Amino acid sequence: MDNQLSRRRLLQWSIHLAAFYPVVSTGLYGCKNDAKNKKTPKQPVTPGEKKIPQDKPVDFLYYNQKSKVLHYPGLHKKNALDHAKELQKISIADWEKYLENEGTHFAKEHSGLTFEKLALLQFRSTHDMQKPLAITQRAFAKDYVRQNRFNWRVYDLLLQWMALNESIAMEEKWNRFSAAIQNADLATVRKVPKRMAWLKTKEDFDKRVAYITQQKNNYTERLQKRVI
Secondary structure, eight states: OHHHHHHHHHHHHHHHHHHHHHHHHHHHHHHHHHHHHTSOOOOOOOTTBOOOOTTSOOSEEEEETTTTEEEOTTTSBGGGGSOGGGEEEEEGGGHHHHHTSTTOEEOGGGHHHHHHHHHHHHHHHHOOSHHHHHHHGGGGSTTTHHHHTTOHHHHHHHHHHHHHOTTSOHHHHHHHHHHHTGGGOGGGOSOOOGGGGGGTOHHHHHHHHHHHHHTHHHHHHHHHHSOO
């Protein structure tokens, strides 16, 4: 009699355990999945590009001796590294010397961002507006203007250097700016973003310059902290 009772209890216990197991296992599995999903996702890297820490500006450039093209690290494509024997590292301080050589130029598709980075590096080291201004306006030189004609970010940076440059009189800034971007031929551009409306007339340009001048300390601080 006792044996039969024990067998019944054992059978009942087994049935209860079998019914309860899926609930427990599902709960545990869900917890594991939640833990995985809460992990910080990795930041995607654009295919074909090398990721460079943005808070650590580089001190070198890549120079392809065969094509005579200069590449800013992190902006170059993988195919630029296919001919490693022809690629050499040069000091970033020597970029102007290399451009003096006939045929040498920066990778045109990244020229706008390259000149931006070089200008900001220059500003951090000298706190002078003249040289960064000269560097930035190179983006609108004949060799690079086609790639930067609609690069509104470069126009805006050039405006800031121009506005904050005290060596240029207020009445001269519009003419200097217009001369710097003349190769872009904006007069033939049908549509300009609303935020860039100051590009259209001297009156709007002067208003924007006046605002930046009034906020000089804020804009200067932003430029110093701007990610390179």
